[in-house]
Amino acid sequence: MPFLNIKNMRYKTSLPFFIFGIFLLGNIENSNAQFLEKLKDKASKTITETVDKVSSKKNKTNKSQKPNPKKKSKENKQAPTKDNIPIKKQSQDIDDSDVFIYKSPSKDFKDLHLQKYKDLPRFGACNFYMKNKTSPLLTADLSRKRNMLTVGYTGFRKLGLMNILNEYFKFLDKESLTPKPQRDYTEKEVESYNAQRLIKDIARGLASDEIKRKYFCKDPTQKRCADNSNKWGGYNSDDFTENEKYVDFVKKYLTELSNWSSQFFKDGTETVYLTNNVKFENNNYDFDKNGYWVALPIRNTFFPHNYTSTEETYFYTFLPKTPYGNNLLNKMNQVKYVKGEVLLKISPEKAEVLVNKNLSDLYMVSKVKIVYNERNTSSPSYHTVSYTYHFESPILEIYEDAALGQKVGEISLEDLIYK
Template sequence: MKIIRSKQIRPLMVMVFILVMPQCTNAQFFKKLKKQAEEKIMKKADKKVDDLFNGNKKSEDQEVWHQSGNVDNGSKGGNAQEANKPEEKILYDHSDYLVYKSPNPAAFKDIVIQKFKELPRFGAIDSYMDRDNPKKVDLSKDAADKRNLTGLGYSGFHHLVRIHMLKEHFKVMDRTALTVRTKGKIIEKEAKSSLAQKVLKEFAFTMGTDALKKEYFMNDWSGTGKSALVREWGGHQADDFTENERYVDFVEKYLDEILEWSSDFFSDGSQDFQLVHAIKFYGQYDFDKGGFWVQLPIERQSMEVSSLGYFNEFSPKTSYGNQIANTMAQVEYINGYVLFKMDPGKAEALINDKSVLLQLTMKVRSVFKAFETSNPFVYGADYTYHFLDPTLELYSDALLTKKIGEIDLENLIYKEPD
């Protein structure tokens, strides 16, 4: 008789539990998982930035900002940074990036992210890999500097979006002391104040200059200025008085200019983007139709660090957008495979080129929908997005310089069921 061991039983029990849950509970369960995943990605992104700027890396391979968002280097103590490493200035050509200038360069770094057609590039960003072999890491200092620069920029972008979306929270935030939660109760004003203070601290530690972080996040026991920087007001093991003192001083000096800076992000509750997806051709070249089949990434959950939550729900505002949504709601077209027309000769050259990295671009608008209310002490927000242009462009490189064609959303040819 074959014995089923406990390790085999547990996964089965979990699956049975999920299947028998009521539908509403099931939805809440997966929504909670999604929220936890987003928070984990954000923390990993911030930690990766900390490591990159403070030399806490084991190998050059771990410098890369992978598009999947898995940027944890496996080290512990992600809330601490070494303070004895001089801050390195990265020189860059402003015209190559979208730059949100710091209102106070002595206190905060610029937010520098990638752009395409003068809009923020989100989704599949350029990870600065080897241009001849996109699966190989470019180990040059120039590529590493660009990864550092834009990696920090995307983290700063996300933090300032949160600050602006929480503008009503900041109106009731306690500026005179850190908020202490009342045990056993959820008091709305306390929850809003606590969340605003948390988001503000994360922004300050991520985007603050070396001098600012030493002032507000270092407990300099030795007096040498080389103690660790810790993601807590006052630094490592600071007492309550010091913690509150540093917080209040920071708020008095910098909060208003940070709030003003944040107004550039989702200023009216929406933001336009160039959303980029890394794609693959489905199957072989279709000689009868004269092209490749590609999957429209309309309902794909984007887990890239740069796309945190802004494109989770497709909510069309145009006739062609509604037609796409209605067609893909049908079982036979649920995968959304559409024809990308291409000459056979060009197609053969493309599939034999090892440097090809297919990128699909779309101009979209992300719109804030609502806050998640399951835990008022944790930031959670839902966004929808819709197309602004019916033309999708396909490129064969991460730089988006080698255009190979277009897909017209108003004249799609869907792949029929096999």
Template sequence: MKRTVNLCLFLILGFGAITTLAAQDSGGLMTINPNQDDFATIHLQTHKDLPRFGVFDNYLPARTKATRTSYSPEIREKIKTVRTGLSNYSLMVRLKYLAPLMADLDTERLTPMAGNSTKAHRNSVFLQSFLRTRLASSICHAEVCQNLGKGRNEFERLRNYKAFTSKYLGPLQEWAKTFFEDDQVVGYHVSSVSFGRQYDFERKGYWVSHSFGMNNVFSMGKARDMRIVFEPKAPYENNLKNKLGRGNALQFLLKMDEETAERYQTEGITTLYLVKKIKVQHAGKAIDNAAQPIEFKYAHESPEIEIYEDLALTKPLSALSLNDLILKTP
């Protein structure tokens, strides 16, 4: 028999707990505090006090080649913190938008796989798997959460599942509501751009390619369960979208004077970092299948793109505008 999560129990357990709070650390991290001590604090890298998405700072000194030996234990710990932080942030955003389907979740019994099943049954299977294999052990440190999905037999596994749903699922859902306030987030997206040795002396720069795909916002790889599409708002964005080629990419001229270009060749610098201020919004599309990707859309908050020499974004080179990119014609 199904039952809803006992919110009264949550209110009792959560009384006096730390409220969700985002604060800027001196180390370029945004800290999101949980509503309960058993849950993990989330740390996100930032740029100009806003979340940083896309290519992350690897904390190595500028122009240090990333090899296995170049990472100290301290740097490895920093990288682990932000990787885990982004992953947990993404899990909480997904939990928030799975809320309409939580009525299909059986909190009393483990839902078996079945070939001939209803949509509600399939949703319960997926949601239980999401909780068991991804959410609980990542977000929650408590023994109850770590034991979810474990057990010597089906009776122990069921006891562990019911212990989690009765004590921790409600508080996690309440915390998830605080993510993506107003169904949107504003931040900076960082992408790398490589350029070769074919300097265009006539145009004074390099021809480079830039993708307007944004599926690495919620993951350092490509997130399969969250889909983000470019949905223009400003006229310059509509113009750019109409010219996108394969892979949502454009080739444009990265202007650079000869002196800088020669210095980069001499020093072996072949990669720069492009930073755009963007707004990511929930697309507002309801889903009826828990396995279905949750859709978001993004647009630019400003046409300006900042260009940096280093991953830490401390060495600005120049800026360009999406309003007047010089595009490469076939």
């Protein structure tokens, strides 16, 4: 009997907290409740019932599923590892299914790995493989893949510059390092200096670890010095050694690198896929238009978010080459449409799904062509290069994930609805 009294006391004590919890939860979710209710009212009852049936069927299936004995026995053969995550072999631990690879001309230089989309390099807002419960990569593998992509984007930019600025190499001094141009300088000295600096950047960024130690370490047996030294021959090397290392590298590798660079910006252009982050405010659904308003990627405040910072911004200047591109630019030059917001049509039921996922960003993918524009020679010791870009396809695809696997919808630049 005393036991029953204690039990009753527990129920009486817990009841106020339980009621308070329900009240608090109701307040937290109240902000989205009205919006979701509107979406539900807008959606077709038939579609809603269909979704419920599918969901119910899926739940029943999941409950009734029994473990497959064969599959279980097969999994048991795999050796257990830390956190029950199988560690793949070294040759298989990097998933390159979303990677575009430029093969290097020899083992002395690293391959270039860039993210890809539909078999073309992907630029802009990349997938940074943020680790989550569904990620197949361990932390070490994730770090290695990020490092590979950092090398890849840096190499792409530098080799592209080497081809674009190929005229510099006509004046390259292959026998001696050209001093930094001062007050009195000739055009040949300026171009030789800039070409030599570009060669060093490529050597430090793309050469294998062994080659970097050979040319950028005072003691090639030191494994880390090549990562930090920005001087031929390593830190504190004398002028003779510095010049000797440069001359030797140019003699062995200049032709090879020049041939490799010819693959990039062959005619001064590169066709790629550009990915933009699109801010997504899930409670701003337009019930009259059945969609969300999103901004197009043609404002010059847009900068790429690749794995490495860029000296040259590929997507700073939008310069259209098609009728729909020109119409778009003309429209957005008007004050009324300066924000460049257009309608992304989404049905109410699909909008409800997105709202429940609490997304903060969507990803807009467009096929564009980067075009070399000009080089700025205002600084003799540091020439910069500018580019323009334009759309190669009128179709913009919208995804809800950085991996570009969950498609939300499309926007056609030939049939835009402006806000």
